[in-house]
Amino acid sequence: MNQTETGTALVKKPLSPDWDPWDPWYTRMRKGRHELTGVEFTVTQLCNLRCEHCAVGEMLVKEEGVALPVETLIRRLEEVDTLQTLSITGGEPVLSPRVVEETIRPLLRYARERGIYTQINSNLTLPLSRYEDWVEDVDVLHISYNYRDAADFHRIAFEKYGREVPQKAGEKLFHRMVDNAKALSKAGVFVSAETLLSPFTSPHIVQMHRDVAEMGCRRHEVHPLYPSDFARGMELISLDTFRETIHQLVDHRDEGVWILFGTLPFYPCSDNPADRELWLRLHKEKNITVRNDPDGRNRLNVNTFTGDVIVTDFGDVPPLGNIQTDRLDTIFNRWLDHAEARRHHCFCPEARCTGPNILVADAYYPSTDFQQKKAQLSLETI
Numbered sequence: 598m599n600q601t602e603t604g605t606a607l608v609k610k611p612l613s614p615d616w617d618p619w620d621p622w623y624t625r626m627r628k629g630r631h632e633l634t635g636v637e638f639t640v641t642q643l644c645n646l647r648c649e650h651c652a653v654g655e656m657l658v659k660e661e662g663v664a665l666p667v668e669t670l671i672r673r674l675e676e677v678d679t680l681q682t683l684s685i686t687g688g689e690p691v692l693s694p695r696v697v698e699e700t701i702r703p704l705l706r707y708a709r710e711r712g713i714y715t716q717i718n719s720n721l722t723l724p725l726s727r728y729e730d731w732v733e734d735v736d737v738l739h740i741s742y743n744y745r746d747a748a749d750f751h752r753i754a755f756e757k758y759g760r761e762v763p764q765k766a767g768e769k770l771f772h773r774m775v776d777n778a779k780a781l782s783k784a785g786v787f788v789s790a791e792t793l794l795s796p797f798t799s800p801h802i803v804q805m806h807r808d809v810a811e812m813g814c815r816r817h818e819v820h821p822l823y824p825s826d827f828a829r830g831m832e833l834i835s836l837d838t839f840r841e842t843i844h845q846l847v848d849h850r851d852e853g854v855w856i857l858f859g860t861l862p863f864y865p866c867s868d869n870p871a872d873r874e875l876w877l878r879l880h881k882e883k884n885i886t887v888r889n890d891p892d893g894r895n896r897l898n899v900n901t902f903t904g905d906v907i908v909t910d911f912g913d914v915p916p917l918g919n920i921q922t923d924r925l926d927t928i929f930n931r932w933l934d935h936a937e938a939r940r941h942h943c944f945c946p947e948a949r950c951t952g953p954n955i956l957v958a959d960a961y962y963p964s965t966d967f968q969q970k971k972a973q974l975s976l977e978t979i
């Protein structure tokens with residue numbers, strides 16, 4: 598039971614390292630199959646930044662039309678009896694007041710009334726007042742943190758802008774993002790900062806983690822760089838560097854901050870003992886979790902302009918259906934039969950693993966057939 602009813606409001610079980618409803622693990626274990634428990638809406642493709650690591654960068658636009666009526670989105674959510682999480686992403690979802698008013702606020706209200714967990718991904722660089730009147734309805738405010746300072750932010754955030762942006766303008770946005778994160782964390786908002794491990798961030802991960810803690814963020818998410826869109830040409834760190842970086846971070850972390858490793862490129866079936874040791878360590882350490890990949894295992898992405906449904910907002914699998922004509926659970930079941938899903942949906946319960954993320958597997962293990970692999974460790978004794 599993840600919710601209790603008090604009066605008319607549903608009280609949700611708090612998020613914690615022991616309860617992360619975005620992790621497909623729980624349903625896969627309980628039901629014996631993957632099930633659609635999460636929907637992510639791409640509510641805009643406008644953004645005030647053009648970060649070099651942006652995995653949806655090539656889809657960003659300067660102007661956009663009118664989204665589908667929110668009633669259409671909610672009608673499709675109503676059909677998903679198993680829904681537990683709702684995620685909102687962009688572009689920068691908060692950039693257009695119209696998107697906030699007509700799409701975001703009604704979706705958050707709907708989710709609150711239904712006891713659904715919510716996450717919104719924002720760069721947090723807009724004035725604080727743009728967040729304050731709806732953020733209390735959000736369970737996770739997810740931000741990016743891939744910088745050491747304002748100069749890094751200026752270089753990274755405007756890398757693909759197409760014209761020179763004054764240093765001062767970049768610095769102003771960086772300081773506003775940091776101040777907003779501090780103010781919202783202080784007000785009780787669960788701010789989760791994500792760092793993508795790249796050749797640039799990896800040597801500075803401990804300092805970045807300290808900055809995340811300093812901002813009051815409750816969680817630090819650490820992921821690989823996704824070789825998609827703007828980031829397609831960026832260099833990936835080697836698996837050895839990745840492993841060393843994680844050990845270094847864990848050795849020097851702030852234990853009060855929950856660290857979530859997502860789409861990790863290490864698996865319990867690895868023939869390399871160092872990978873298996875890392876997996877065991879991460880499952881033993883307090884306040885650290887390894888999240889199995891939600892995309893396509895319990896979540897689909899919906900574009901609110903076209904209605905197209907895809908398995909993830911970045912990646913090369915073409916649309917699987919459209920909410921103007923199809924139910925979401927029908928589309929999800931169609932996806933489970935897709936060759937890409939069959940290739941990556943392996944499962945080793947003793948090691949708490951539901952298989953690799955498609956992009957990460959293609960980048961780091963292009964010739965591995967995970968269906969032929971099997972965990973070489975068990976978490977049952979730890």
Ligand code: SF4
Nearest residue numbers: 866943944945950952
């Ligand atoms: S579920 Fe897949 S990736 Fe994970 S340990 Fe088993 S075979 Fe390897």
